[in-house]
Amino acid sequence: MTAVSVTHESPSREKVETNILMAAEEVFSQYGYRGASLQVIADRAGLPKANILYYMGSKQALYVRLLNRMMHRWNKVLEDITPESDPATVLSDFIRAKMVLGQRYPEGSKLFAAEILAGAPFLSDYLAGELREWVASRAAIIRQWSAQGKMDTVDPKWLIFLIWSATQHYTEYSAQVSGILGRDALTEEDVESISAFLEHVILKGCGITQASTNAHLVEK
Amino acid sequence: MTAVSVTHESPSREKVETNILMAAEEVFSQYGYRGASLQVIADRAGLPKANILYYMGSKQALYVRLLNRMMHRWNKVLEDITPESDPATVLSDFIRAKMVLGQRYPEGSKLFAAEILAGAPFLSDYLAGELREWVASRAAIIRQWSAQGKMDTVDPKWLIFLIWSATQHYTEYSAQVSGILGRDALTEEDVESISAFLEHVILKGCGITQASTNAHLVEK
DNA sequence: ACTTATATTGACCGATCGGTCAGCACAATC
DNA sequence: GATTGTGCTGACCGATCGGTCAATATAAGT
Numbered sequence: 001m002t003a004v005s006v007t008h009e010s011p012s013r014e015k016v017e018t019n020i021l022m023a024a025e026e027v028f029s030q031y032g033y034r035g036a037s038l039q040v041i042a043d044r045a046g047l048p049k050a051n052i053l054y055y056m057g058s059k060q061a062l063y064v065r066l067l068n069r070m071m072h073r074w075n076k077v078l079e080d081i082t083p084e085s086d087p088a089t090v091l092s093d094f095i096r097a098k099m100v101l102g103q104r105y106p107e108g109s110k111l112f113a114a115e116i117l118a119g120a121p122f123l124s125d126y127l128a129g130e131l132r133e134w135v136a137s138r139a140a141i142i143r144q145w146s147a148q149g150k151m152d153t154v155d156p157k158w159l160i161f162l163i164w165s166a167t168q169h170y171t172e173y174s175a176q177v178s179g180i181l182g183r184d185a186l187t188e189e190d191v192e193s194i195s196a197f198l199e200h201v202i203l204k205g206c207g208i209t210q211a212s213t214n215a216h217l218v219e220k
Numbered sequence: 221m222t223a224v225s226v227t228h229e230s231p232s233r234e235k236v237e238t239n240i241l242m243a244a245e246e247v248f249s250q251y252g253y254r255g256a257s258l259q260v261i262a263d264r265a266g267l268p269k270a271n272i273l274y275y276m277g278s279k280q281a282l283y284v285r286l287l288n289r290m291m292h293r294w295n296k297v298l299e300d301i302t303p304e305s306d307p308a309t310v311l312s313d314f315i316r317a318k319m320v321l322g323q324r325y326p327e328g329s330k331l332f333a334a335e336i337l338a339g340a341p342f343l344s345d346y347l348a349g350e351l352r353e354w355v356a357s358r359a360a361i362i363r364q365w366s367a368q369g370k371m372d373t374v375d376p377k378w379l380i381f382l383i384w385s386a387t388q389h390y391t392e393y394s395a396q397v398s399g400i401l402g403r404d405a406l407t408e409e410d411v412e413s414i415s416a417f418l419e420h421v422i423l424k425g426c427g428i429t430q431a432s433t434n435a436h437l438v439e440k
Numbered sequence: 441a442c443t444t445a446t447a448t449t450g451a452c453c454g455a456t457c458g459g460t461c462a463g464c465a466c467a468a469t470c
Numbered sequence: 471g472a473t474t475g476t477g478c479t480g481a482c483c484g485a486t487c488g489g490t491c492a493a494t495a496t497a498a499g500t
Contacts, residue, residue: 205423
């Protein structure tokens with residue numbers, strides 16, 4: 001029974017798997033679930049196609065595994081944001097966390113975007129469940145801030161969507177952004193400049209006096 | 221020679237073509253270029269597959285035709301925005317025009333998004349050419365406004381991208397938005413509420429005193 | 441009525457799709 | 471050294487891919 005013997009996961013297996021996952025994330029993020037082919041993934045991973053199936057079981061299993069991995073990264077960022085403090089720090093943290101997330105995992109973010117574009121066939125439960133609750137709880141906090149006069153009265157959902165979209169844009173539309181900027185990729189200075197801009201506009205636009213406390217995130 | 225005889229486009233042909241284009245736009249927008257199949261398009265159009273090829277020539281020709289159609293719609297909206305007036309009206313018009321565009325042509329917008337996600341293989345020239353110029357010319361105007369003290373000094377490109385992304389979000393991420401809102405689609409009230417919110421936050425965030433002139437766009 | 445151009449489509453092509461499987465390589469166990 | 475279990479992969483499967491083509495139907499021109 002293999003269920004009993006631990007066989008403590010040969011170290012090579014993990015390497016092979018992450019190799020496959022990396023290749024698959026690139027391909028799926030570009031072409032979506034249906035547009036991606038196992039052959040292309042295999043080629044990019046430098047393995048025969050049958051090997052992909054051997055490790056991942058099926059195209060769908062590989063895809064949902066990638067989706068889950070990305071959602072965990074995403075959740076980790078979300079739970080790091082403590083809603084205790086003032087609006088300025090919370091929103092500022094949220095903006096910068098999402099910018100970093102997109103820069104750190106560009107393929108994963110695009111994968112997510114392609115899934116949503118296709119109508120979220122694999123994520124509809126997550127969207128209507130976990131994520132919806134997260135939005136609702138955050139919306140309640142924002143509403144409190146408005147009631148306390150800490151910020152303008154705005155629809156919290158639109159605000160959350162605004163931050164989401166404005167940050168997401170630079171990873172999903174990287175082809176458009178670099179096409180227009182005439183640059184291959186965003187530099188670190190770009191990212192910092194964009195983050196500061198979004199911080200400025202969104203906080204000020206919501207009537208939040210920007211606290212100097214967000215300096216704790218800026219390096220120099 | 222058919223080149224000489226005009227044969228003034230039989231009326232049925234036009235109907236068939238728009239029927240195919242509609243079906244194709246739906247399928248391409250969901251699955252992207254590679255993920256879409258002519259068979260699915262044909263089924264949705266209620267025609268045999270060979271008929272699609274007869275009218276459109278090839279999958280690629282059909283796809284680029286859809287892209288061009290969407291870009292023309294898009295350009296029409298852009299050129300309607302006259303940069304003569306004050307920042308408040310121009311930005312407000314831009315926000316609302318983009319919201320309307322996304323609501324009017326949701327499939328076309330998603331098609332565009334899928335193309336960019338895939339790395340813009342068919343649109344790289346357009347992005348680095350026409351669109352880049354458009355952004356540059358608008359950026360120059362915004363920079364003037366800043367110099368004249370009409371608004372805060374912000375990077376105009378980030379501002380344009382912000383408006384772009386914030387509006388686009390509600391069409392491309394409609395699956396996510398409706399999943400979170402628990403509604404099938406946005407109502408007219410939603411769209412008006414979102415537009416007003418974006419107007420409020422972005423104008424205020426850029427230090428623009430919101431002119432009452434934007435009332436000309438609000439019906440009641 | 442006869443010709444001619446166009447519209448329509450079933451049948452088919454080679455290529456590729458996701459997935460299966462038998463068989464080989466290789467190390468560990470007995 | 472024979473046995474066993476796992477890693478690995480070439481060969482193959484039916485289905486579907488984009489695209490071609492011959493045949494037929496329909497309409498237009500003469």
